[in-house]
Amino acid sequence: MPPGRLLIILGVVLILAGLLLTYGGRIPWLGKLPGDIRIERENFSFYFPLATSLLVSLLLSLLFWLFRR
Structure with missing residues (x-):
């Protein structure tokens, strides 16, 4: 994978993580x-967020799959 594409993917992941931390409580x-x-x-x-973990994993897998194409 080219370094530029990797940096874009990491940037999107960091933005999504920041949004989740900022607005996750809302x-x-x-x-x-x-x-x-x-x-x-x-x-x-x-407390163990099993369904929430599966949903986040599914969404991240879909996101990475879309970026791979």
């Missing part, structure tokens, strides 16, 4: 999808 469904695992007890709390 997206009400992010981190609260039906497949996310949440266990709350009296003195214990466990």
